[in-house]
Amino acid sequence: MTERILLVEDDARLAEMLCEYLGGAGFRVVLAPFGAAAMERLAESPYDAVILDLMLPDMDGLDVCRQLRAKSDTPLLMLTARGDATDRIVGLELGADDYLPKPFEPRELLARLRAIMRRRGAGGPSGRVLRFGRLEIDCAARVLSIDGEQKSITSYQYELLVAFAKHAGRVLSRETLMDLVKGEQLEAFDRSIDVHISRIRAAIEDDPKQPRRIITLRGAGYVFAKAQD
């Protein structure tokens, strides 16, 4: 069955192109150019997901977000062109599933839209999802994916990756890493950590020879990048 998307966007030309692009990707898109129109469409029939621009002519997109969440848990992706991070934070706190700043990469919009719909389809975000750009770690399902494509790694490597992700932006020595995953069955030789990390890199890096997600710091350990993509 074709999934129905409600697109709340007041810029007519951008909305038209988005409809064409998402339509080409197999979605049926209904357009609401105003906040009030969006609330009416949502009251008329259910949607599989909502794409919501935060700056609307008749009402604040955050109010639409708040009203939508009071009524349903339809997956919601916010688009924002404001430079301030506050809107994004407030939007996510109000229950938006994801956000994308303008100007966005259309393929990223598609990947994120599919990701939030998949999560809801799987019974909602029962566990925590750690997201770093295109990389997504679903802690409940123990699934790792990039651009929505699942990647397979061993259980130990998964634990190692989660330990990295939970300490993103910190320098982690090999000893600290081994401590963080010590509950796991461990090949406890120092170098084995490096081997596991190279396997994780093969799964998650665009170019494992030029790693951008797990970075080696000579003499200190590793850093899992906080800002990826």
Place this chain on the structure above:
Amino acid sequence: MSRMHVSFHLALLGSLVVFALISGVFWHLGGREIVGHSIYAVILAFLLLALVVGAVAYPLARRLTKRLERLQRAVESLGAGDLSARVPVEGHDEVAGLAASFNRAAERIEALVGAHKTLLANASHELRTPLARIRMATELIKESADPKRKAGLDQDIAELDLLIDEILLASRLDAVADVDASEEVDLLALAAEECARYSDVQLDGESALVHGNPRLLRRLLRNLLENAQRHGQPPTQVRIANTGGRAQIVVSDQGAGIPAAERARLFEPFYRRRGSSNNVGAGLGLALVRQIAEHHRGGVEIAATSTDRNSFVVSLPL
């Protein structure tokens, strides 16, 4: 009791005591006498008078200094970024006039900053929405477009997006004391992330934890690295150090060095070195580096090295 109030009161009492002593001496020397009383009795009488005057003046002085203290606290709050800080206007004297003037000025500043913020949000929206349209259009025409031209267009969009971001950020940093909440940031880890974006950047040093805005500090590092890539000679070296209670970020390259006269000007917005080509950025990168460093109570300078190298040193409090 405030220091100001104590000083005020001591000065008042001191003046009265000195006045009493001098008056007593002159009274005595002038041949006037109070029958049966020595000079000491006269001085004592004047001292008592001074104490009475002091006791009466105390509440008056206290009230005045309290109002001045309130005004001082409000000025400090406003300076620290609380734009809603106001003081009650009591009475009809000069202090009341000063309080009213302060309130008017604070109101105007609050309104201006509010308008500025709205302008920034609107400008950001108005500039980025057309960019989103262009990016969307390049995606839709990808089948028919020459891949090289499309890549060039994507590059132009990215540059324009970065420029908008830098102009808006510079403007926001000018207007607002505290842009976003701060957190503990490890500069070594942050530098590792940013250096990984380039193939010819070497990083060494030690962990340095600072309290700051991670987004702004990332921008600071990225701009220094971009500057080295655009204007310097490879390889670029980044060093993170803890020196004398401060964190230091040193970004050096093998470039020809910057003349002393030009060093300060490099941090001015839109400044371009003579002879630099047109497609090497707008000249906002280093201005933002300075703004961000100062925003974190730090600074940036170009080190005067003995060798002919470009070396930018950012210093931030730990």
